[in-house]
Amino acid sequence: MMNFDENIDRKNTRSLKWDGMKNLFGREDLLPMWVADMDFRPPKEVIAALKERVDHGIFGYTIVTESLSEAICDWTSTRHNWNVKPEWLLYSPGVIPSIHTVIQAFTEPGDKILVQSPVYTPFFHMIERNSREVVNSPLILKNGRYVIDFDDFEKKLRDGVKIFILSSPHNPAGRVWEKEELTTIAELCKKYDVLIASDEIHADLVPAPYKHVPIASLDESFADITITFMAPTKTFNLAGVQASFMVVPNKSRRSKIAAIQASDGFSMLNTFGAIAMEAAYRHGSAWLDQALNYIQTNIEYVKKEVGTHLPDLKVIDPEGTYLIWIDCRKLGLSDAELKKRILEKGELALNFGHAYGPGGEGFVRMNVACPKATVIEGVKRLRMALGE
Ligand SMILES: Cc1ncc(COP(=O)(O)O)c(C=O)c1O
Structure with a gap:
């Protein structure tokens, strides 16, 4: 214990x-x-894995191994009932850098990106720092619980939004979105050709009876329009090691994101990030x-x-x-x-x-x-x- x-x-x-x-x-x-x-x-297994690596004493360039993608896919399958294929994965130092990349990959300066306030402050910064326009569909506080105003949400999507950044579970509103809500979100995004950037960094931090549902797990057509961001960093308190991954089932979108990462000069996770991530997913349950x-x-x-x-x-x-x-x-x-x-x-x-x-x-x-x-x-x- x-x-x-x-x-x-x-x-x-x-x-x-x-x-x-x-x-x-x-x-x-x-x-x-x-x-x-x-x-x-x-x-303790994460600390032991890091210590073992430190004791080895050489910290040269590091590759991402199959054992890491295997650990991630096992984790998403057992904890979230979501069968992720290893080839869908892309790595990044963090969810924030990943969302920046996705904004650059799929929008142009001036394009509209939708958020649901009150929401994690950097969502606004990421959009503004990339010279895109923030469009907001505020959540409604109804009987002490935040809900989505779907009329407003649809109206905003219809107005030419390119990406919707979903916070799921929602920070700071604390909502664990239900299947029905996620389905409505995805159906509307499909209808208006809007890409879903689903920030699921808090996915693992959901106690029973609530259950996190990855929006991309609900339907293949939803997966096709969704980029999901996950990480072991909130879950296991590893924010300082800077390691995260994206799940991108659509192949051409995956190539586009990888191309932007390459043009930014990103090529690999840091040694300790990769080791901590794998140990956490293998032994942290x-x-x-x-x-x-x-x-x-x-x-x-x-x-x-x-x-x-x-x-x-x-x-x-x-x-x-x-x-x-x-x-x-x-x-x-x-x-x-x-x-x-x-x-x-x-x-x-x-x-x-x-x-x-x-x-x-x-x-x-x-x-x-x-x-x-x-x-x-x-x-x-x-x-x-x-x-x-
Ligand atoms: C919703 C949300 N997304 C992203 C992050 C940060 O992600 P990262 O440290 O991987 O960039 C946080 C951290 O608090 C968060 O709450």
Whole structure:
């Protein structure tokens, strides 16, 4: 059994979450519950595989082996009931660089790309930094759960959108999209000839009874118009090793993406990324089940405490991810005031909702992939900041 309660000192390890706060929030003495990485060690088999490689001592150019694609295909088949063929895979240092590549491969400057806000901030940056136009079809918060306004979604697709970037499960809304929703999305994208860029980096972080469904697994014709982005980095806390993959069943699209990667000079994963990815997918299943259970108890704790002591706040029940999206709008504070209170009175670093686009104002995002003691302290600080 992994001891998720262990408090591991991450300061001075070049950790963005722990050592990057001064840069972002202006001070470093905050409790960090922001950026999406965990304060847990990955499965011991991953650490052992990396150590073995370090002990070998030579770090030359590295090839991607068949054993890696085999490990990925086994993982997608057992965890997601999706039979991925090894030849459909393309590798990349991260989902963000991959989406950049896909934008460059299939759109021209000025083309429209659709997102669903409030959504992971870099979605906006990726579109804008490639001089494409952001089109937004905001999610609707209905009875405490985010849903898609399909009339608006279709209207936006009809208006000449080229790519739809889907966040599945959705960060920060916490939705694990259902088969029916995914089917409607894909049918509409097919109808209007829109490519689906499905960011499924949080796919593995879904506790029962919810079930992640890769949109491309639903139908061959959906797979044909979809590029799926996955990685072991959120799942097993390996963001620093920078390794991810794309699943691209359509051959000509695959060649196009590979050509853009080549023109950017990308040719291989780094040694440690490839090793960590394979070890995690081969040996990480039991670790992940334990992590999901642990995270669930953290989520339940936050829900209970916020419900009892901060009645003006509303926790959006996450169906997946380890990120809790909290509605603070009833407090009537401006975003600047909310931020100031949480940073200065609470001494707590969270992500602030306005950065997630329209509909994110007045919300905060709290990362609970950390020891229970941190969550208890975090809630205490939230009460200090926002309680009466
Ligand atoms: C939805 C989503 N996509 C992508 C990423 C980052 O992916 P990568 O580190 O592989 O570029 C994150 C990280 O938080 C995320 O939440």
